[in-house]
Amino acid sequence: MKELLESQARYDIVVIGGGINGVGIANDAVGRGLSVFLCEKDDLASHTSSASSKLIHGGLRYLEHKEFRLVREALAEREVLLNKAPHIIRPMRFIMPHQPHLRPAWLIRTGLFLYDHLGKREKLEGSKLINFNTENSPLKAKITRGFEYSDCAVDDARLVVLNAMQARKKGAKIVTHTRCISAQHENGEWLVDLENQQGTYQIKAKVLVNAAGPWVAQFIQQDLKLKSPYGIRLIQGSHIVVPKIYAGDKAFIMQNDDQRIVFAIPYLDEYTLIGTTDREYTGDPNHVEITDEEIDYLINVSNDHFKVQLGRADICWTYSGVRPLCDDESDNPSVVTRDYTLSLSQEKPEDAVLLSIFGGKLTTYRKLAESAMLQLKAFFPDMRASWTGKALLPGAEDFISADALAQKIVQRVVGISETLAMRWVHAYGTRVWQMLENKTSLDDLGQNFGHDLFVQEVNYLVDQEWAVNSADILWRRSKLGLKFTSSEIQILDKYLVKLHQQRAQSTSS
Incomplete structure (x- = not known):
């Protein structure tokens, strides 16, 4: 009887993918009065969304690539998310050691001025120039000054889970370990075939949201038998976790000769998290692992900056993820845009609607969801207004400190x-x-x-x-x-x- 009832179920929106973008859209949609179903083939946040640098940040280095819209949106979202979930998000000060041969001081000061003023900033401190006491500093003696600014740290996987919990409370159906094996449209709606350990069943939807992350293009081509509107590039990012290499609760943002940056972040009181890398990935996103080259890269960057010298034996844990970025044909993986692209497709006016999510980053998931709902407004004219900006996530109610x-x-x-x-x-x-x-x-x-x-x-x-x-x-x-x-x-x-x-x-x- 249960399978029969599930097969008869009809929803306004079915979301494929239980990462941050998928649950963000599901949560926003159900809060606007729409009926929502979300399926995830594994656990919530089990791939890209739990393999981040665990930051809510504006993306200081994106300013060099002139991605001002993305940075402005991300900077504003820092404060919004800090208010929404202060138990899993906290302010953090970041120190950028100055390496004159990599970026001149005037360029960094200009970038930090923009960083301080592009987005609304109420709770977070502004940037400043600092000098290091070489005896007390964890950095090598050759590094005598730097810059300090604010961003936030986050428990990335829990951000996903809390959004899913809020969506469920508002009426969304959230299922994990359930794969969408195919979908076809018929009479203006999607017939969505799902598979879990108990078997297969079918549900119906007016709109299908493809938030499959690294599998977004594959889902369109293989499961929907359609042509993907955009190419996608999988960019691998890897991190290492080592015993704490410096005291205090501030993070470091380290410049490197290849013009990339690497973070060293206090993690779980006892550790330092070091990452991330940027490299093209062509394998199976289910089985991404750190490479020897990435390990050497992260150790070398850390050792170039800190007095405490690391070796492979110091590594307690590594993790890797792939970021599904919209292909902008850049030759350098580190400069591929981190902005998101939403693709709405409907072959005929009477056909079912497909919305596919390309790219995006943890910090801007809520704004991405609002953009998605704006795209779908024409198909649900009675949907309620946006609501997530001031709504607290579970656990933030009556939270003082x-x-x-x-x-x-x-x-x-x-x-x-x-x-x-x-x-x-x-x-x-x-x-x-x-x-x-x-x-x-x-x-x-x-x-x-x-x-x-x-x-x-x-x-x-x-x-x-x-x-x-x-x-x-x-x-x-x-x-x-x-x-x-x-x-x-x-x-x-x-x-x-x-x-x-x-x-x-x-x-x-």
Whole structure:
């Protein structure tokens, strides 16, 4: 009966892809009164959207490529997103060591002046020139001055999940581990064929939104049997994570001889995140991995700047993703536009509508979604006005500060450490109380799988956040993957298998 009901379902919009652009569009659309279905072939944010530099930033280097519209929009969005999700987004100061032979000081000052004034800036500090005390500085003695400016750090995967949760609360149907295997239009609507572990089923939609990220062109050509309106270039970006190489909570933006920049960013209190690279990628986006050349590149850039010298043995973790950028025929991968392009196609007035998303970046996902809804306005004239600009994401309600919320948790849950309380704050915000379900002591939270990951939290992630396996929980929901051993992961996976079996039995009965 369930499959029959699903096959009869009809939606205004079906979104293909559970990355930041897909969930952003789904969330915006359902909040305007449209019926929305979103499917993701893997986990939410399991590809490009969790492989970023984990920044909400204007894109200082894009100014060199004269992408003023993109930078202005991104700068304005920093403040918007900071207000929407202060528990997962926080201001961060960035230091750019000055290397006179790479960029003259006047050019950097001009760029930072534009960066300070192109977009609305209320909460973030402006830029300034700084001098380094060579004894106390983590940088090499030859680097004596630099510049400091503001951007924001973000938990990228949780930004995706929170948008999906908000969309679900407003009525959207969000399904993961469900692949769209084909779609064809008939009588003015799409017939969308879906496949999951239980089998296949079909739903219908007036509009199909292709937010498949690296697979956007492939989806058009192979699954829809249509011609892609734009070429796409897959640009690989890789990062390494090493034990903390300097004290403090500021990030560094390092210039390199190839005119690219590399970030060194404080990560999870104990580590430094270094990246990213830019290289053409022609393989399967499902299996992108860092190359030896990229590892050498990132280590060399870091070693050129910092007193602490890194080797391969220092690397705790690497991750890579591919950015699906609209092909502008540039010879240099690092200068391919990061702007987004929306392609609306409808062969005849009576045909179903396809909207495909090319490009985009984490910072501008909300504006991209608004642009998408503007494109679709003609097909849904009764849709409500834009709403996401001031709407708080789950966990931001009644959020005063991270410290204040952490103290409330410590006072209410007997035996909890401040470290665990703060991890919960930056993951769940004020939704921590829903996660805890009135539990008032550490002993009430159930089995500890290691590193203060308790059954209570695991069950919540499965019930409320689409978590299925240990990778979903450890790498995209909690960021505990850096600490878990293989034996601890096996224990967690065994528990999850048993939990899913119990849920399936209770559902069938």
